[in-house]
Amino acid sequence: MNIYVGNLSRETTEDDLRKAFESFGQVSSVKIMRNRATGESVGFGFVGMAESEEGRAAISGLNGKDLAGSAIKVEEGRAKTSIAGASTGRGDGRDSGRGRGGGDGRGGFDRGDRGDRGDRFDRGERGERGGRGGGGRR
Numbered sequence: 001m002n003i004y005v006g007n008l009s010r011e012t013t014e015d016d017l018r019k020a021f022e023s024f025g026q027v028s029s030v031k032i033m034r035n036r037a038t039g040e041s042v043g044f045g046f047v048g049m050a051e052s053e054e055g056r057a058a059i060s061g062l063n064g065k066d067l068a069g070s071a072i073k074v075e076e077g078r079a080k081t082s083i084a085g086a087s088t089g090r091g092d093g094r095d096s097g098r099g100r101g102g103g104d105g106r107g108g109f110d111r112g113d114r115g116d117r118g119d120r121f122d123r124g125e126r127g128e129r130g131g132r133g134g135g136g137r138r
Contacts (some may be wrong), residue, residue, distance in 0.1 A: 001076070002076070007043060008032065008041060009068045011069070012070070018047075022086075026049065026051065030050035
């Protein structure tokens, strides 16, 4: 059973978590999440327990209890979910092109068939000098 543990103080170690949970049963894993740049705890972690019944007992027994100066939040961990839109499910790691610039699926913006490129400084479309018009030097 995967158990989420939140509101950890920065001083809490994985060994502290293991000791707290071992009083409820066999602990199979302990992981405190850390900032990649600094290595400091980000205030939460996960504990794996071999038996679901022991995990539920630990959740009931430890939720709201003080650990290293903080009242910890303990609840059943949820399954990992992907970020919306991060994957197309095709398995090849490519984006489908929808919602990301559209067009031909290469992630760029489809300008359509503009023939002469239709640059924004094209004379004639937006006044003599082109551009956005108004207020410019002449």
